[in-house]
Amino acid sequence: MPTIKDIAKSLGVSVSTVSMALNDSPEIGQKTKAKIREAAKAMNYIKNGTALDLQRKKTNIVLLITDNPTRPYFTDSLQVIQSELLKHNMDLVIIAATNKHTATAERFISENRADAIICMSKFITDEIVNDYASRNMPIIVMGRTPDLITNPFVVNVALDYERVGEDITDYLIQKGHRKIAFVRGSKTSVGSNYRYQGYLRSLKRFHLDLNKTIIFEAGGNGYDHGYDIADKIIGKITDASVDAVFFATDDLAVGGLRKFLEHGIRVPEDVSIVGYNNYPISKMVMPPITTVDLHQQKIMKRIAVTLIDLLEGNKTKAEVLKKLHKGNILYSEIIERGSVINRN
Template sequence: MATIKDIAKLLDISVSAVSMALNDSPEIGEKTKIKVREAAKQLNYIKNGSAIDLQRQKTNIVLLITDNPTRSYFTDSLQVIQQELIAKQIDLVIITANDKHKGTAERFISENRADAVICMSKFISEEFINLYANKNMPVFVLGRAAKLITNEHVINVPLDYKRVGEDITEYLIDKGHRKIAFVRGSRTSIGSNYRYKGYLRTLKRYQFELDKELVFEARGSDYDHGYGITESIVEHIESGRVDGIFYATDDLAVGGLQKLLERGIAVPDDVSIVGYNNYPISRMVTPPITTVDLHQQQIMRRVAKSLIAMLEGNKVKADLVQKLQKGAIFHSEIIERSSVKSRE
């Protein structure tokens, strides 16, 4: 079995530099880290922590990587994944990877510490995933650019991002709204960024001029951020400058609704609001919030079933994995409730 010394000899660098690179030390440059990882893979180097798993051949573990395990979209996905894996007596390990820390997730992947990986975090790069995915540890990713996936053991589940954000903006316009504010969530949120781009595309398509003062930065995607940022929108509603608000997530919309009601602004009589993702909370408030369902649970159930088929070596079912990558794009659906009023 290859050692750190073998990697150091191959690359003609010190053993300590190899060790720091493998442990993602900030003292080592990214180019060196990549060279070390590639050499480790070439030499089939595996850190001691995974030696037992290697001997067993199977870990009976699926690794699920997310950037924020507290968000509703993740808990919805987790529910259906757990249901499928528990039925097969497969354990699930959840690890976070975000803009502040991703080392643990990358270490687990590079050490092959799972039989399969479901990566729901954009902070694990395509380059890294392509480097480490293999037949004994396939990696499932969601909504990545197909041209960036170069490893046959990376299963990319396509999502319909072309209409994300356009659908609900167009809905508000069809209802007669002409002064639509947009509330962005965290800048690191893939979904929030796609929805913002869809909002911009729709305004341009309808030849509406973008009022940059009606785009609000919440700096987060939960209830408290929605509640806080909506204070800045109140004056625009009272002056007649805003007749509709598109919140990037349902959590933001629920927080915003609470602030509006506290300020004596009636929804939808004074202003219409919409959210996104169809979280359960969106239908529990008064008025229930119009939103968009991306069918996240359907997506994740199909991912889990395909993953299990691969782990079981079921060639017939495993063929469905390829279809999952090509023909299983899930489309958005507007869930119309009473937070929107026609202004025509």
């Protein structure tokens, strides 16, 4: 099936030019539009573009692309976004893009099946985003490298991914911990891997021996994964090889806490533990777990409002970015509770 990329290649123009021309963008001249439409027709693009209506001016659909629609942070985000979109009679379509499958999301993007896109998945490349974003379909991405975003219709939310994992590791070190184990969740989890890399950077910055790091692979991000992996951690705690455990998610931390307590391991007296994401469960256990709040709901509400501003043309991109980045909600916040002891 021919794609917009095929049309662009045949004519020697950019993918974004083809995309805008097929969507009747006023930024593309009539001669260019006619040329591109003729090429699309000759390549049978319209006939084989499933569910695509090139004459449609507006879909009233926002496409939300995520790498994991089952996690609590996503369901929280979903509620906020839907609430804002409903105020403007817009529908939300959700597609998962993982390390194993991006074809569906890429097809929806290339065929312009939405009025706007919120891309929460790192598996959709900068190239795809830059190629297809247009005035008729702006794309909001998060935490991308600014220099690699070249399309003016891409809004990059400058989340501080470089500090992810470093924040809570720094906190533990400042509390006097030097034997900090890390429990990594699913290997395909972008967030878990970011936290792992941040953990290593923090240890290196404080001149702790990286050769002595203790890493546990939980195999997943849930409560049961944390509960099961804790069996392997207990021996390290009892022989004083570990004085703190950084679980990549709150669910992992809650599972680990349960297993520690069952085996008589006192938290935080024998070992401090921390989680990540500030899920509600983290404050419902005893002791409540110290964690990191990424302000996910506040961020997603602001993104949804920003999207509406873009679609309605109420603000310039500069004004949108200024409003989007106002305040400190794009930065992580440590939530101190009862699972960490000061060993200084």
